[in-house]
Amino acid sequence: MSEKRTFKNLELEYRLFRERVFVAFAFVVLLMLVLIGRMLYLQVYQYDIYTTRSDKNRMHVRAMPPTRGLIFDREGRILAENLPSYNLTFVREQAKDIPAVIDTLASVLELDEERTEEIRKQAYSRRRPFQAALLLSQLDEKQIASISVNRYRLPGVSIEAQLIRHYPYGPLTAHVLGYASRISEKDLEKVDRSQYSGTHYIGKSGIERQYEKELHGEVGVQTVETNARGRVLSILSEELPKQGQSLKLHLDAELQKVATQALGGFRGALVAIDPKTGGILAMVSTPSFDPNLFVSGIDTDTYRYLITSDDLPMFNRTIRGKYPPASTIKAFMGLAGLEHGVVNPTSSIYDPGWYQLPNDDRLYRNWKRVGHGRVNLKKAIVVSNDTYFYDLAYNLGIDRIHPFMSQFGFGSNTALDIPQASSGLMPSRDWKKVHRKLPWFPGETLSVGIGQGYWLSTPLQMATSMVLLANRGKWVQPRIVESVDNTPIYKTSDSLPKDIKVSDDSYWDQVINAMVAVVHSKEGTARKISNGIRYTMAGKTGTAQVKGIKQNEKYDASKLAERHRDHALFVGFAPLENPQIALAVVVENAGSGSGVAAPIARMILDAYLTPERLAQGKEQQETTP
Known part of the structure; x- marks a missing residue:
């Protein structure tokens, strides 16, 4: 019995191959067109948006606090001045685990529970993005050294040289001048936040409070380039702050x-x-x-003594x-x-x-x-x-x-x-x-x-x-x-x-x-x-x-x-x-x-x-x- 032999239809196979190649080519071309279109959309039509986003990742606007105005008596003796101080600041956007950073900081500086709770509140206080919060003032050499050695464990924590208020006559002028102290969230609700960006102090009583507008000055603006860790690489532009006005009193x-x-x-x-x-x-x-x-x-x-004493030392008689x-x-x-x-x-x-x-x-x-x-x-x-x-x-x-x-x-x-x-x-x-x-x-x-x-x-x-x-x-x-x-x-x-x-x-x-x-x-x-x-x-x-x-x-x-x-x-x-x-x-x-x-x-x-x-x-x- 003879076998029935089947021969290949070469023409049919060739035509099928060509159709498949065409479909594949068309699909590739379509993908290329989609990719080109997307690239065109992103790089041309969305250029401004993504350029801004990119710049935000590497550029930040920082507030430059003004220097507070001085206060003199009638003879030119200085009653309120600004002295340099090393302060500890914290930018929470740069820290992945804020509680861990605070705990590490408390351990490094050997802080008690009360002080630790205070800096925790400061760290979580409402601030503008990338605005530093003041945690501690007037750091001594030992504290500065401890923080510097453990810097790798404290992301977002920095030591900054700043000016703080000082009253040379102390208690002698306390009830007249009042005092300037750390700005609180309640204070921020009463002032123009933009003018107090980067400012850590505000007048709380006396002349410091009554003439706050004149003494405070005007905030400056600085645009800086940073790396992925938030470290400043360069200053791109800046508008210097305007120093506060000085006051001369009738007081002798x-x-x-x-x-x-x-x-x-x-x-x-x-x-x-x-x-x-x-x-x-x-x-x-x-x-x-x-x-x-x-x-x-x-x-x-x-503070408890000052406000509970029968002699009322904080009461301006x-x-x-x-x-x-x-x-x-x-x-x-x-x-x-x-x-x-x-x-x-x-x-x-x-x-x-x-x-x-x-x-x-x-x-x-x-x-x-x-x-x-x-x-x-x-x-x-x-x-x-x-x-x-x-x-x-x-x-x-x-x-x-x-x-x-x-x-x-x-x-x-x-x-x-x-x-x-x-x-x-x-x-x-x-x-x-x-x-x-x-x-x-x-x-x-x-x-x-x-x-x-x-x-x-x-x-x-x-x-x-x-x-x-x-x-x-x-x-x-x-x-x-x-x-x-x-x-x-x-x-x-x-x-x-x-x-x-x-x-x-x-x-x-x-x-x-x-x-x-x-x-x-x-x-x-x-x-x-x-x-x-x-x-x-x-x-x-x-x-x-x-x-x-x-x-x-x-x-x-x-x-x-x-x-x-x-x-x-x-x-x-x-x-x-x-x-x-x-x-x-x-x-x-x-x-x-x-x-x-x-x-x-x-x-x-x-x-x-x-x-x-x-x-x-x-x-x-x-x-x-």
């Missing part, structure tokens, strides 16, 4: 030192003002604190302390009596040692139990007689006392650049009705007449009232800053009260001459401080009651707890002919204004009114038309 640092030493270990406050300019020459609150502790981060124990002005306001009461015709220079009353309202059994006692006999206005101020001013206040009435005293700044904050100062309290009938829901009683008017009762004033307000008395009613607004970058500040606020006008200018002389006699006469309550004095001084002592005593009870300081004893006060100005300084002194629980506060005031006046300054003032007076 040496007078500030004398005032602090004069107050000694007492709790108290002192404010001295130049009556011509309103410039604050000294502003001391004791006890104080060291603002340098806050710059780089204060430890918990120290000069602008926030509210005290009864006591007898220091008797000259103003006398002026009010003259202006309203209630008294005249020759009218007098008899003082048996007490005063009694009509149809009232209560006796309002004079500080001298046996009384001063017959007293007129001058003698009442000189010996600080209470009975005379009880009678004067009763005849004036609270409805005339309140508006008259308000003219002198009592009950309001009139300072130009101290918005945080308290307004104190100048009581009125309407005030009591609103705040106490009670009517005003005649006995309360008597208390106001000797600066007690509801009346509360700050040392700054008391000093301001002395400026007005020295200027015979001309208002000069208290201020701290004299100039910004050598440009004097002449502005006044819209709320500045009008000059005080009285119907007869001799009224000013009546009360001022009485205040001169307080210091320079044999009967004056401050006569002891006049020994060897080189100038004529007008002053008034005061003793503010802290704890009330019963009707027939006699005040005995030895039977009271120290913090329940009377406050000692003194106000005054000098020289009489050409006033160059007005001041107020409050010493808490020190008792006698004549025995404690007046000698302190004398020390300040002697320190400021040097023979040279007295001679200069005399020349100015002679040349003034």
